[in-house]
Amino acid sequence: MLINNKARSLAAISIIAGLLSGCSGPIAKNSEVTDKKTEQVTLKFHFWYNEDQDNWKIVYKEFEKKYPNIKIEAVTAGDNNSIDYLKKLDLAAASGDQIDVMMFSQPQFYTQRAAIKMLEPLNNYIAKDGYKVQDEYYIDPSIGDKTYALPAKKTTFFVMLNKNHLDEAGLPVPKDWTWDEFLDYSKKLTKGEGANKRYGTFFHTFPIYYQIAQINQMDNYYLYKDDGKTLNLDNPLIKRSLDIRKQAEIVDKSATPYSETVSQKLSYRPQFFNEKASMIITGDYMIPEAGGTDKVPANFKTVFAPYPKVNKNDPTTTISGGDLMGVYAKSKHKDEAYQFVRWYTTEGITLQGKYIPAWKKADVSNVLDNLIASSKTPDNVDKESLLNVIKNSIPQKFNIPKPYHDEIDKAYIKEVERFLLGEVDTDAAIKNASQKVQEVIKNNSK
Template sequence: MDRMFHYFVRNLVIVSIFTGLLSGCGVNTSGKSAEVATKTVEPVTLKFHFWYNEDQDNWKAVYKQFEKKYPNIKIESVTAGDNNSLDYLKKLDLAAASGDQVDVMMFSAPQYYTQRAAIQMLEPLNSYIAKDGYKVQDEYYFDPSIGDKTYALPAKKATFFVMLNKNHLDEAGLAVPKDWTWDEFLDYSKKLTKGEGANKRYGTYFHTFPLYYQIAQINQMENAFLYKPDGKSINIENPLIKKSLDILRQAEIMDKSATPYSEVISQKLNYRPQYFNEKASMILTGDFMIPEAGGTDKVPANFKTAFAPYPKVNKNDPTTTISGGDLMGVYAKSKHKEEAYQFVRWYTTEGITLQGKYIPTWKKADVSKVLDNLIASSKTPDKVDKESLLNVMKSSIPQKFSIPVPYHDEIDKAYVKEIERFLLGEVDTDTAIKNASQKVQEVIKNNNK
């Protein structure tokens, strides 16, 4: 009996030692998954909210390349694909209020970003940026930080310019402008206008975007908003506001060389059809139109497009362009903030470059190569005048980037409402400016109680 007992104890000890060795090697003898030294990365699906058309703007190739580099992260887009950034914002806010999954979001203008940062909808990225070891101002052409917090990274860089129908220029004996003033712009518009009635071709077309109502001020190097940098006093009595209204009055009423505002709103006109259907010879727009300059499947181009810089007020002024572009941030309530940041950082550097659809704000991007890709992405690249486009990109100086106040849109609406009365001939210039000043001052006062 003793002999059998000792034999049993000896085998038990051997088994215990062997089990311990197996346990030390990471083998789980219970049949469950053993813990290993390298942590298994759980797959994550990010919901990316934006407004662009995925097929048109090459977004699916972006997801594919990102997922190749980060195989544990999948991108699932939430977009109407209609390029309507204002409708998108309503849907974004509704998704957030409804508790839908939101991880990454984009904004087409700084004010939409500051509004949502103000209500703590965006995650501060400072700790992620510090961990990656870079400074936003060193990596990107503008820094969208609000105070000491960075809530988003810049994606595409906006450059504003004038697109011109080259055939119409040649017909009128006009050269492609390399440097010009608003007075010269108005002269071109007058000379490019042709015909009467339903068949009339206007020299230019001004859309209903608020920037057109402050056209001579909006691209200034500093102090370009309807309010001063302190956010508490108006900037509408600035002489450049009157100049802006004079430009519109000259083109639409005096020279009849711009599509009348009454027609724009009553017929719900849009700048793309007006330009590509040759109802207008020039449009003031941004670099988001470069891939469309050679036409698309929906709107083909039957003529060559040339480019001119944003017009100046005075001949000796610098050639400036509106500063801004898309901003990309992480939702404050996302359950995958680390992965969401990884996508934001990757897209605003490598991703947007390989996408080949926009001018990156990332300083290390090869802009010349990006331009080639943008032109090549048009339906008919030979309809794009690359030489004049390169001149615009080289000569245009971005204005100093300014963070708008959260109630920026409210100010815009109050201003536009009064300027619309001027455009419809209900009030004169001085009355429009006086009324707009009062309305905007009320908005500022109500938001600074």
């Protein structure tokens, strides 16, 4: 989920900056939504999810039942590709197409578009409704003193484990563990040789897997510090992250070698469900798939453990993330658009039963029941260990990334890949990555 360098990552959105300048007009009071009951409004909702697979039609139906004057019309390719969706969203904005509500899968996608005034500030609406975002939601996506979106689903990262493999190795389901213990499990779960070898774990190619010991910290977890200019690669947890990868993949040979992952284009779903790896670090978006799917069935029970800690006395934390939902700054139906955003991020997402809400008042146990029930084989999903992880994982502070965040990730990963392929050692990888990241920051500070 990476974006190319600045010139390419912002190419699509920069062409519409001029079109959007000065587009924020006076904000109408929310009461006007109910005052205009006789006026039928159709909102264009732009996102990337598959409507049938993720129960979106139930969302529209329930919302329209409560607000009969507002109709929701989805604009989605339905392919769950949030990167391609962004290109289509930016093109729609540049073409003057109707956009009322939009969603973002990553905070940097949100900040990029807030920076060019593509999103309507929601402060007046929130004040009118009489709540504080930080009191209502686990995530506060405010940028400075402005809130441009409300959080929909809350992401919790954890470890999924094959229960049969644990039993075979005589290992209990971890309820609280460190990276050292994770590595020990990985080693004990590894079995066989050659083409039939089963690895203890598998690291995918998403950005988090290149800084696994740092990325779940409560704060200061990006490759740069809060000012967006100071490097954070001298953080000892960066070196710890690389050491963990080296220990698992090179020393213990208990994780799929990076060379195989990239050359064979391996992915975490088939590696786990085809029992080529006993455990994977992943997010709660995998809960509905934990019991298998028609495409990739599961013939074993999946149990869950929290994201590993660096030190035994550290809190059990999870990466803070999730979908953000906002109102288009040029929408002609901002009141109704906000109404849908607020309803979906509270009642709607709970009724949908596909994601864990960022809304603090949601019944998490009931949500998990719905998620597990949607799996192909619900009996193969262990709710007890999952509920323990969800309830006891503390979301980290939600730091707003810089618009060039993905460009920094890409520069860093390129150098770490050389380390994982055995071309350079740990110190050289960090030194080279620091130089490359510093260049990105310098180029974006002009």
